Amino acid sequence: MEAQVQEKYRYDLDGLRGIAIAFVVIFHVFVGRVSGGVDVFLLLSGYFFLGSQLRYAARRDATLNPWWPVWRMIRRLFPVLVTVVMVCAVLVVFFFSDLRRVDLARQLIASVLYYQNWELAIQETGYQAASWGISPLQHLWSMSVQGQFYLLGILFALGCGWSLRLQRRRLQKKRGKEGGPERATSSIRAVAIPVLSIVTIVSFGYAAWLHPHDQQLNYYSTWSRMWELSLGALLALIGPKISINHVVRSIFTIIGLAMVITTGFLFDGAAVFPGPATLYPLGGAVLVILGSGPASIFLASRSMRWLGDIAYTLYLWHWPLLILSLALFRVDLAPLWLGISVIAVSVLLADLSHRFIEKPLRQKAPRPRRGEGRVRQAWWETRTLLPARRRAAGGVLVGLMMSACIIAPPLWINQIRNINANYLDPQEYPGARVLRGAEAPxxxxxxxxxxxxxxxxxxxxxxxxxxxxxxxxxxxxxxxxxxxxxxxxxxxxxxxxxxxxxxxxxxxxxxxxxxxxxxxxxxxxxxxxxxxxxxxxxxxxxxxxxxxxxxxxxxxxxxxxxxxxxxxxxxxxxxxxxxxxxxxxxxxxxxxxxxxxxxxxxxxxxxxxxxxxxxxxxxxxxxxxxxxxxxxxxxxxxxxxxxxxxxxxxxxxxxxxxxxxxxxxxxxxxxxxxxxxxxxxxxxxxxxxxxxxxxxxxxxxxxxxxxxxxxxxxxxxxxxxx
The missing domain is CATH 3.40.50.1110 (SGNH hydrolase)
Known part of the structure; x- marks a missing residue:
């Protein structure tokens, strides 16, 4: 049965993800507009992540313990995110004091706890073009939306898995034998597709309604963005079942890729996404998912797959590097030489982070099977194997950095609040008293x-x-x-x-x-x-x-x-x-x-x-x-x-x-x-x-x-x- 629900991995979509984030970086650095690449990234996140979760939940030997998918998600997302946030905080504290503000302190916590989108909404911070006064963590709103969806997706997939398991038990009792594989496969889709369809429609309707009423909230809201991810999950379930002529599929990919690339030239994403205008870039991504042919082969090439591999880390690094560079040179727009330098350093850091942080700490073992003693095995490996010890040490370091990101901001905020509580000595700081003859040392x-x-x-x-x-x-x-x-x-x-x-x-x-x-x-x-x-x-x-x-x-x-x-x-x-x-x-x-x-x-x-x-x-x-x-x-x-x-x-x-x-x-x-x-x-x-x-x-x-x-x-x- 597992083989029947397992779909062939789409390497071309890795390439699409890489192109989407590459255009995000280019538009942030040189154009000062939202390119729509993040929206495509979110759709692909829904496609890969929830599709994978649902396929796993359909397995007979799947463990429905929520800890395992959450732990896998943490190991995949946290290490580089926490590293970037920590580096950004250290640079701001020691070299960019003018950026050391209460709102940034709160955003440090919000970024590592995955509610940055709501923190920005609470702070009434519109998504602004890059300049040296903007928060270097502003871009992490999308990572928060992604993380929140992943948690909801895990719960949803586990719910589908429990539903499927109960169905199998009923079939066993009724027939005295296990239900057929095809029945089980149909069941996971039968449960997931209607729910995801409703979520997509309701969320899209909410985003369309909220757009003219409060676009700032609309841009950050998890509920407005949900349809982008749930649409990707729907495509993961429905797409492989759709039969399209090969020539048409080739045309789909070309048109879709063109739509994704041109979005930033046609729309100011911060002003219109995730409302109805988002159908343009996501429609393009859907065409690529349904397509194939030479353009798909290009997207699946080694260079495009490499770009897809570093897309996540590239997205994390490029914005703080851009904002801190603008702050360093006190400019609102990056000149050509500075923009190229920011992109080059971002790509270098993204590649190094992917190689030496993301990949080593990622969960490499197969998904656990029902009844498997994975914790005991991990404990034994940590005690006896050097690679496991290194991973454990890396995890501890990530945990310490995360703790620092959570503990330090309240101390910082308290320091600011104490300014007015600590009265200055009037002998040394006479202020307006010098206007009446007081001396100022x-x-x-x-x-x-x-x-x-x-x-x-x-x-x-x-x-x-x-x-x-x-x-x-x-x-x-x-x-x-x-x-x-x-x-x-x-x-x-x-x-x-x-x-x-x-x-x-x-x-x-x-x-x-x-x-x-x-x-x-x-x-x-x-x-x-x-x-x-x-x-x-x-x-x-x-x-x-x-x-x-x-x-x-x-x-x-x-x-x-x-x-x-x-x-x-x-x-x-x-x-x-x-x-x-x-x-x-x-x-x-x-x-x-x-x-x-x-x-x-x-x-x-x-x-x-x-x-x-x-x-x-x-x-x-x-x-x-x-x-x-x-x-x-x-x-x-x-x-x-x-x-x-x-x-x-x-x-x-x-x-x-x-x-x-x-x-x-x-x-x-x-x-x-x-x-x-x-x-x-x-x-x-x-x-x-x-x-x-x-x-x-x-x-x-x-x-x-x-x-x-x-x-x-x-x-x-x-x-x-x-």
């Missing part, structure tokens, strides 16, 4: 500028910042017992005078200073802030989301209900969403001030800090720029490039008896907005100030805030005591 600035971009503000770390994905009608301050329990209450929690901080992340960044002032001056600070959502009544410029407008309405209702003693927020911002990069006052801000005036609530408006951009419009991180360029003149900006001499909010606020705070001198003393003041890096990224610099501005802010707090305290006293 000659020492390097802090904190680590490469960790700053991933650091979060005090309020955000305490889960008191509303994120983009959170319900805009719910305020984080009401979670976990709410304000009465002390949640999201900063400054002096026991104080009777209450200050509300409202707005977006540019208001939130003042929380570190306000927390100190509240503790020192007996008032409490409660944040009602949301990511990318300044305080306004109407979005007159059409620059913000509907969720932001809803959040602002929720905050206004809360202000009416609670009647805080003082409200603080930003009074200006550049409307970069509309292409304007200079400080201005959005009309919606003024409407918010009118709302507060109608409630007779004092307001303090903080002028925004500078936002930094490179000439091409990309974000400039002044702190990192200063470290790398060794020339702060290219990392800061003249005050006049962002600010007008007069605060544009001043007259509007004074007309409403409100308090304008012109922060321009705090960021741009002597007309220059530099990355460092008083040994503290001012900015955590291109437009948010660091908590350390925020804390250093507390004395300056108190000079402006004290009269408002004193007046609010008098009003409160009069209200309570008549």
């Amino acid at each position: 000659d020492i390097p600035p802090e904190p680590d500028p490469y960790l700053l971009p991933d650091s979060l503000s005090m309020f955000w770390n305490e889960n008191c910042m509303s994120g983009l994905a959170q319900d805009p009608t719910e305020l984080p301050a009401d979670d976990d017992g709410g304000i009465p329990s002390g949640h999201c209450v900063f400054g002096d929690p026991e104080a009777s005078l209450t200050v509300y901080l409202t707005g977006g992340s540019h208001a939130d960044q003042w929380g570190a200073a306000l927390d100190i002032l509240g503790k020192q001056n007996n008032f409490r600070v409660i944040p009602f802030v949301r990511q990318s959502c300044p305080s306004f009544v109407h979005d007159n410029e059409g620059a913000f989301s509907e969720e932001c407008a809803e959040f602002n309405k929720t905050v206004r209702d809360r202000i009416i209900q609670d009647q805080p003693d003082v409200v603080i927020s930003n009074s200006t911002r550049p409307m970069y969403e509309l292409g304007e990069k200079r400080d201005s006052v959005p009309e919606g801000y003024v409407e918010f001030w009118d709302f507060l005036k109608s409630q007779d609530i004092p307001f303090v408006g903080l002028r925004d800090n500078p936002w930094f951009f490179w000439p091409d419009g990309k974000d400039k991180f002044p702190s990192i720029c200063a470290v790398e360029e060794k020339d702060t003149s290219v990392c800061g900006m003249a005050s006049a490039d962002f600010y007008d001499k007069t605060d544009p909010a001043r007259s509007k606020l004074l007309a409403r008896d409100m308090v304008p705070v012109d922060t321009r001198p705090w960021f741009c003393p002597d007309g220059w907005c530099g990355p460092e003041i008083g040994n503290i890096w001012v900015y955590r990224d291109s437009n948010h100030i660091s908590d350390d610099y925020s804390r250093s501005m507390a004395p300056l802010l108190w000079e402006k805030l004290k009269p408002v707090i004193d007046q609010a305290r008098k009003v409160q006293h009069k209200r309570h005591h008549g």
Whole structure:
């Protein structure tokens, strides 16, 4: 029976796999688009892997212990993957500090545990063309999809095997003898084909539906991609049964190969795959699978088979090498010489990895038979045979590297989170205090500028910042017992005078200073802030989301209900969403001030800090720029490039008896907005100030805030005591 279910190995499909990945590499390096090769690779993975699993499950002597196929899969996929991830992590830590980010730390774990596709989806990271700021592990989303499918495929094949075994037992009881081989062969197909057909149709329908709704999720989703792999598995079961004229089969192969090769020229895969457009490259792959003839002979040639053999390792190596090379030379597109070098080194590493890592550690023994004592045999070989010992040592090394990839990122993330918990010594790091005469010793600035971009503000770390994905009608301050329990209450929690901080992340960044002032001056600070959502009544410029407008309405209702003693927020911002990069006052801000005036609530408006951009419009991180360029003149900006001499909010606020705070001198003393003041890096990224610099501005802010707090305290006293 086994001989009847065993199909002839298709070496030409190894060649197709090699060509598919070769075009992935070429398009990544030189074109900056998705070629469709990964989609073909996934289809062939389904064809080879699940087809093999189902044929094995049909054997009478098959063991249905799930450990064996999982162990075989681990030995096939893990060693090179873990090696590439580990090498990438070491290079980033020691040589590419600007890539050392929290999202990459999380991706290290996600890559070796095969959920990188979902991690990228959670991080809302679209699949982007290669440039030196992109994650060097971005490409491993497809390996995660493949690994998840393999696990599901193993369970599915074992289920089919159990179903077949039960059928045989029923036949034995009924006839008193074993069922015929053909009946058993038909049974495995009879069970698998309907299920795989349903999975393919449903998954394809889901991908087609999700494409116009959320293409970013569609690109990464296992459920959107499932049809590519299940279609390959269907072809493994159905293809050999299809009879086609030899001449037609030859034409099929030529047309199919042409479709696979031309996909990248006709489609931007990141924008349309795995939706209906994916039928073009996969349709081409199907034609090659159904075809034969001279083109198939070419695909099965030694050179093409070699390319197929290294396809997996080539795919793993090429992307991190490309991204790190672009980072090294600070370019977004690889010049011809660099692109050729990346491909050459990738091919070399792929071949070496295949020869000395992948092949030696791969499971070479035949699949175990039912009742076979494979573990005892392996233990005996490890104790007595040198090759087995070498494989065991290699496995231990892979396990240690995998452990490092899982253990190190949380330590890395914790280091970043501790930035704001470890206050800098004000004697050595006076920050804004130098603007009032403090001396700054000659020492390097802090904190680590490469960790700053991933650091979060005090309020955000305490889960008191509303994120983009959170319900805009719910305020984080009401979670976990709410304000009465002390949640999201900063400054002096026991104080009777209450200050509300409202707005977006540019208001939130003042929380570190306000927390100190509240503790020192007996008032409490409660944040009602949301990511990318300044305080306004109407979005007159059409620059913000509907969720932001809803959040602002929720905050206004809360202000009416609670009647805080003082409200603080930003009074200006550049409307970069509309292409304007200079400080201005959005009309919606003024409407918010009118709302507060109608409630007779004092307001303090903080002028925004500078936002930094490179000439091409990309974000400039002044702190990192200063470290790398060794020339702060290219990392800061003249005050006049962002600010007008007069605060544009001043007259509007004074007309409403409100308090304008012109922060321009705090960021741009002597007309220059530099990355460092008083040994503290001012900015955590291109437009948010660091908590350390925020804390250093507390004395300056108190000079402006004290009269408002004193007046609010008098009003409160009069209200309570008549």
